[in-house]
Amino acid sequence: MDEISLKALAKINLGLDVLGKREDGYHDVRMIMQTIHLYDRVEIKKTRSPHIHVETNLYYLPVNEDNLVYRAAKLMKDEFQIKEGVRIVLQKFIPVAAGLAGGSSDAAAVLVGMNRIFNLGLKQNKLMELGLKIGADVPFCIMRGTALAEGIGEKLTALPPMPKCPVLIAKPAISVSTKTVYEGLKLYDGMEHPDIDGVMESIQQKDLNGVASHMGNILETVTIPMYPVIKDIKKLMMDNGALNAMMSGSGPTVFGLFPNEKEIRRAYDALKQSGLAKNVYTSDIHNNRR
Ligand code: ATP
Numbered sequence: 168m169d170e171i172s173l174k175a176l177a178k179i180n181l182g183l184d185v186l187g188k189r190e191d192g193y194h195d196v197r198m199i200m201q202t203i204h205l206y207d208r209v210e211i212k213k214t215r216s217p218h219i220h221v222e223t224n225l226y227y228l229p230v231n232e233d234n235l236v237y238r239a240a241k242l243m244k245d246e247f248q249i250k251e252g253v254r255i256v257l258q259k260f261i262p263v264a265a266g267l268a269g270g271s272s273d274a275a276a277v278l279v280g281m282n283r284i285f286n287l288g289l290k291q292n293k294l295m296e297l298g299l300k301i302g303a304d305v306p307f308c309i310m311r312g313t314a315l316a317e318g319i320g321e322k323l324t325a326l327p328p329m330p331k332c333p334v335l336i337a338k339p340a341i342s343v344s345t346k347t348v349y350e351g352l353k354l355y356d357g358m359e360h361p362d363i364d365g366v367m368e369s370i371q372q373k374d375l376n377g378v379a380s381h382m383g384n385i386l387e388t389v390t391i392p393m394y395p396v397i398k399d400i401k402k403l404m405m406d407n408g409a410l411n412a413m414m415s416g417s418g419p420t421v422f423g424l425f426p427n428e429k430e431i432r433r434a435y436d437a438l439k440q441s442g443l444a445k446n447v448y449t450s451d452i453h454n455n456r457r
Pocket residue numbers: 228229233234235236262263264265266267268269270271273274304345416417
């Protein structure tokens with residue numbers, strides 16, 4: 168096999184809590200990660216020349232070491248002394264800098280894909296270890312499904328599958344830097360924290376309404392005052408039948424969980440009409456692990 172085409176699936180956070188700041192500048196988090204069926208397409212082809220060549224449909228994305236797919240390919244080449252090169256064609260559909268881990272998932276696809284086309288025989292655990300060198304979300308993007316993420320997001324515990332439901336994704340036309348959001352977070356004694364255990368228990372009980380009612384993202388305390396449009400999108404989803412709606416990761420993307428196709432369609436149309444969000448997609452829960 169000289170080439171492979173893979174889907175790089177996005178994630179949402181059903182819960183996101185920050186416990187504190189570490190000495191190295193990272194934050195200790197507790198997050199519920201969930202893969203959704205919204206994806207980039209990553210094609211990888213072996214080449215005789217030793218170079219890494221990246222092409223993408225988004226003109227503003229870098230195609231050098233600043234692209235996470237390039238970094239993932241370089242890591243595999245260096246780590247396993249691969250002499251050949253790769254040509255990577257990246258078709259982006261996941262919004263960029265959105266809180267959906269698009270770049271991390273692309274990198275995960277390159278690790279998985281190169282493992283296959285170069286017959287490296289690496290186990291998933293090893294790929295996840297390598298992925299962590301690229302970013303804290305990469306190990307989860309390799310594993311997929313539903314998981315509790317602790318530490319800086321790299322300590323993963325697989326959870327039972329999240330009950331299926333339609334998911335509405337809406338990204339307003341603003342870019343939010345993950346670093347700025349974490350830096351802007353002010354933790355204080357007595358602060359209300361999201362009920363991560365409640366989300367986990369509801370997942371274990373296969374209780375979709377329970378998941379929806381316990382969802383929470385502490386980073387909204389930073390982003391909503393900065394960008395009130397996030398609150399407006401949440402409200403619009405709630406007014407149009409969402410079980411609950413919340414920001415994913417450090418934002419600005421908002422997702423809503425819906426009880427059925429009819430309700431999500433109504434909310435999709437209302438969002439499109441409102442002009443609040445630039446990108447609006449209907450998606451669903453993807454439970455299969457890799
Ligand atoms: P997370 O949920 O992990 O915070 P995100 O959705 O906020 O991820 P990404 O879309 O992964 O953010 O990208 C954030 C930044 O990384 C962008 O500013 C972009 O220039 C850079 N980047 C590098 N490689 C990629 C890639 N393959 N896809 C998207 N962005 C990339």
